[in-house]
Amino acid sequence: MPLETEARAELRALLDGLRPDDGDLLEALHRIHHRYGHISREAMEVVAERLRLTPAHVYGATTYYADFRTTPPPPVTVAWCSGPACRLRNANGIRAAFEAVFDCALGEDSPDGRVAFTLGQCNGTCEQAPQVWLQERVVGKLTAARAVELARALREGEDPETLGWPDDASGDGAGG
Amino acid sequence: MAGAYDALRERADAAWEAWRHPERPRIDLAWDTSSLAAGAGRVREALEAQVAERGAAVDTGVTHGYGLQWLQPLATIHWPDGTRVLYGPVTPGRVGLLLDEAAGLVGAAAELAVGVLSGSRPGIPAIGEHPFLACEDERRLLKRIGHSDPGEIDHYVATGGYHALSRMLDRHHGPDAVRQLQQDAQLLGKGGAFFPAGVKWNFLAGAADEERYLVCNADEGDPGAWVNRVLLEGDPHVVIEGMLIAAHATGAIHGFIYIRNEYPLAIERMRDAIAAAEEAGALGANIFGSDFSCTLEVIAGAGAYVCGEETGLIASIQDDRGMPRIKPPFPAQSGVFYKPTNVNNVETYASAALVLEHGAEWYRELGTPTNAGTKIFSFSGDIARTGFMELPYGVAMDDVIDALGGATTRSGAPGALKAIQPGGPLAGYLPAGLSGSLTLEREAFAEHGALIGAGGIVFVGEDANSIELNLMFAEFLEDESCGRCTTCHHGNQRMTEVFRRVLAGGGRPEDRHNLEMVGDALQYSNCVHGSASPTIMRNTLRFFSEEFDAHVAAADTRLAGRGFVRYRVADQDDPRLESARLICPVDAIRGSPRGGYTLDETTCVRCGACHDLAPRGIARDDLVALAAARAVT
Ligand SMILES: Cc1cc2nc3c(=O)[nH]c(=O)nc-3n(C[C@H](O)[C@H](O)[C@H](O)COP(=O)(O)O)c2cc1C
């Protein structure tokens, strides 16, 4: 039996109500990810114990899904939309701009530990293309130049909450 | 038994009447994934602040957007006499106009008026006259979208919801009759494979085991498709009712609604709707006092495209890695927890509810003889109007393109389209020139070696690079391969490598053959993710042969793998060159306002930021086109 620690007790409480053989693994992983931003080795062990699976099984499932991290996340996440409408509006260039400023490749964290730059999937807000999600909020109608500015502001430590809002005066939806 | 439903209906009618004829004007903000992306959260804050500041006699509420997503944030003014007008884009700075209009200043928000949803208002056309909606017939699946509050079960019930379910439980329709009715309606699965729903339900009804499950496939992973999202967020109870009808018809006791994690609002709305339906006695034990019981739960996915494949989805539900497996056994033989299971798409269940409510003949009235009924489509890409609509199968693609605006199939004209990309990464890539012979139905696409898919259609402009798009899809397919079969996992890896090399400027004459061979091998994959992966590549080699060959012909070792896009200083006199120098994230531009700007190609990462700021001073060259031009002269 692994040592009972406060962290383990907290993890266990988080999994309250979840049962083996009930299709609860994804729910368990979501709860932990939501609370801690990642799924640690210890968390996998606790999940395994609760759902009567092996830790290897839980590890296999956790790492199968793109949305789960296994390391603590940086304070800021920028997810880049890889979908078709965005690609038709220079999403590849926008990706290159973020990579250059963050100094990391897509799927990595910036070396200064400030930003995670992740792969995002189209969620059907293609009227905003090209877009990224900044802390889960859509920042749309980007250009590579705006991407560079946004990325620089984030690396300089500006509060993401204040960045990337649509220009109030605009929004005169072309096309009528 | 009818009593339980009648009591619910009575309560609902009263609530609906109060909503439809509010005591004072109400502004209903569109509250959905699209409006939130356009900043609806800030609009609500601004609206509430102004209402408070003015002490305005106006209330606020919520609906789902109407489909005209390029006009988000959308909002509806709802007057006490029941008149409702749709406005957009309602930015935070414009909420004052809406408040003026709501308070009686006729015409204050006229510039934002999109159309009248109900009643009439001087000078504003009915919503149906909007050019975007020109191809729509009756809205059936979308009938409540934008016309009700999706968070209110009462709105669903008062507009006919759960009536078919209650009538069915009153024994007007036994399980066999319900299944037969779906067959008579010729309801085909909407998730892409067009399998007859009634026939699939027969498999489950005939299963040996008594413990049977339903799965609602709401994984909707095709980039460019958000058909299911609209129903989940805009009319969640119709999905529940459809599943209950299927459960009754097949003997299932529990259903899983598997929603992709990219749709947090849909997950929330479905969970709330399940709780509300349970509370109302429409879901759970002894539904509407009958002896029929069924429970539902939502499972949130976690970012895996192949979990949309039904056996992958089943694996994901039952705590395994979400990897598809070989069929048979089919889900009806061995599904969730190895119990007999029926998997249908969100829209299939919703359509089944409509069929039971209105009958098979009514369902077949719209559509074509082989593709009955209507389907929700989402349209995006190089068009003016991004959004969703509900169309009878069989509508002409040319008419759809007209409705979307800003695009034409005439090559060389402004807004000229190059290609039509239906149905996500497995479905196809057809030349826009075929549009005249394309109708929105399965056969029309199949004729050209493509699939229509689950309802997302992307329009690709003439300036786009088909090889780049192929690389994008190949990378997606490689990334999302579960890795179980070598053909799929290595085949897609190989396809990605070839496209990447061709685009980098290292194409070889044998690459066409390489790709064809990979396509042949991929066919032998265990699931359709692998076997359909080569579809877009094959369409491209067939219909965009010249474009592919031009990339191979332009191969040049001097490019050193940098590819065919080149930025260079084209005009030293552009005063914006200094800002271009400053924006470059890799300091590839040297010079000063006194002149002598240079751009170092070897440092440049081809982001295009400099060109965004100084489009005259910095040129973007397409080296494939330049090479082709050289070859001609
Ligand atoms: C790679 C892959 C992804 C799929 N994704 C989805 C999906 O997101 N939604 C869906 O309904 N069907 C999807 N399907 C099809 C399902 O396997 C299945 O045919 C469908 O859910 C059946 O429902 P229907 O008969 O109501 O269309 C996918 C298939 C494959 C091969």
Ligand code: FES
């Ligand atoms: S492609 Fe980026 S939002 Fe759809």
